[in-house]
Amino acid sequence: LLDKNGRVIGVLAGQPRDDSWELTVSQACAAMENARERCIFKPSDTHHRRGIYSCLAVGVSYGGGQQEPGNLQHSKTNQQELRALLSEPAIKRLAGFGSSILCHYAPKVHEVYANTKASLKRMHPHLVWNFHNSVFAATTFNLGPATVTFDHTDNGNFASGMCSITALGNFNPVAGGHLVLFDLGLIIQFPPGATILIPSAILRHGNIPIAPLEKRLSFTQYVAGGLIRWVEYGFRTEKAFKKESPAE
Numbered sequence: 001l002l003d004k005n006g007r008v009i010g011v012l013a014g015q016p017r018d019d020s021w022e023l024t025v026s027q028a029c030a031a032m033e034n035a036r037e038r039c040i041f042k043p044s045d046t047h048h049r050r051g052i053y054s055c056l057a058v059g060v061s062y063g064g065g066q067q068e069p070g071n072l073q074h075s076k077t078n079q080q081e082l083r084a085l086l087s088e089p090a091i092k093r094l095a096g097f098g099s100s101i102l103c104h105y106a107p108k109v110h111e112v113y114a115n116t117k118a119s120l121k122r123m124h125p126h127l128v129w130n131f132h133n134s135v136f137a138a139t140t141f142n143l144g145p146a147t148v149t150f151d152h153t154d155n156g157n158f159a160s161g162m163c164s165i166t167a168l169g170n171f172n173p174v175a176g177g178h179l180v181l182f183d184l185g186l187i188i189q190f191p192p193g194a195t196i197l198i199p200s201a202i203l204r205h206g207n208i209p210i211a212p213l214e215k216r217l218s219f220t221q222y223v224a225g226g227l228i229r230w231v232e233y234g235f236r237t238e239k240a241f242k243k244e245s246p247a248e
Contacts, residue, residue: 001184010181011162011197012188013101025193027090029168032217035081036143051149058082059130059138060120062226063156067237069120069230071128072138085141086130091219096133098164098195098221103135105197109161110135113223119231136164136221144169144217148207151182156224157201163222166195169215176210192216201225 001010015021036054046054056078062069074082085091103110113135120127120137130139147169157163171177173191180187182204190196190207198205200222210216233241 001186008105009199009203011101011105013097013105013195013197015193015195016097021193024090024093025168028088028094028219029192029217031085031088031091032141032143032168032219033145033215035085035141036145039078039081039143040075049150050152051147053145053147054143055140055147056082056143057138057140058086059136060127060227061138061156061224062230063224066226069124069127069227082141086139092131092133094166094195094219095131095136095139095221098166098197099131099134099136101195101197102162102164106162112158112228113137113161116223116228116231119235120227123235130221134221135223137223137227138221140220140222142218142220145215146210147216147218148177148209149205151180151204151206153202153204154200154222156226157222158225158228159199159201161199161201161223161225161228162197163200163220164195164197165200166219167192168217168219169210171210171214171216176208176214177216178208180206180208182206 003009039056041054045056046052057072059072060069061072117135117137154163167177167190169192171192173189177190178187179190179196229238
């Protein structure tokens with residue numbers, strides 16, 4: 001997707017030309033469905049501003065009152081399930097594909113993410129990162145069983161960046177599950193196994209409902225804008241930066 005000046009504002013990446021990808025997607029979906037059965041969800045994990053479905057986020061973030069970047073926290077049970085998901089080879093492959101697509105189509109964004117990750121690893125070695133093969137700092141497992149999002153933006157994400165979304169499930173992509181980009185007036189078929197990159201912090205997006213008994217899950221990766229600012233401010237808060245470096 002290009003704007004009027006030819007700049008990339010979205011990528012309909014599809015999937016790799018690899019016969020094993022279908023198996024990867026099936027294994028990732030099965031792992032996420034199994035995790036959903038074992039996790040313990042709070043009401044805010046199942047009924048939220050993005051929709052009515054189960055979801056859990058994991059990884060490195062900064063915002064919401066945090067004094068410095070840290071790992072998103074969960075109960076012991078959920079933490080174990082999330083770590084197991086992150087170790088799944090199929091999930092790792094989804095993560096690597098999303099990151100490689102970002103590198104190919106938005107290399108400057110990829111560079112910002114990679115440099116931010118490297119800087120944070122150097123200054124905050126205690127942080128635990130989701131994947132070695134991805135520059136994204138955080139992941140949300142949208143566990144369904146019917147992940148259909150409302151019209152929304154992800155305003156905590158880096159505004160100038162992109163997030164990666166991979167659709168999973170057994171829904172009919174001709175009849176439902178489309179990605180709707182409200183600001184652009186676009187409705188895009190989004191079949192299971194496909195990956196799309198969008199600037200989710202600034203572009204309103206959502207999904208068309210799927211049929212009863214169908215299932216739709218999704219795997220998303222992103223970087224919180226607060227992480228970028230933390231590094232750019234010299235590993236300190238905006239308040240501390242303005243106080244200590246008023247002329248900058």
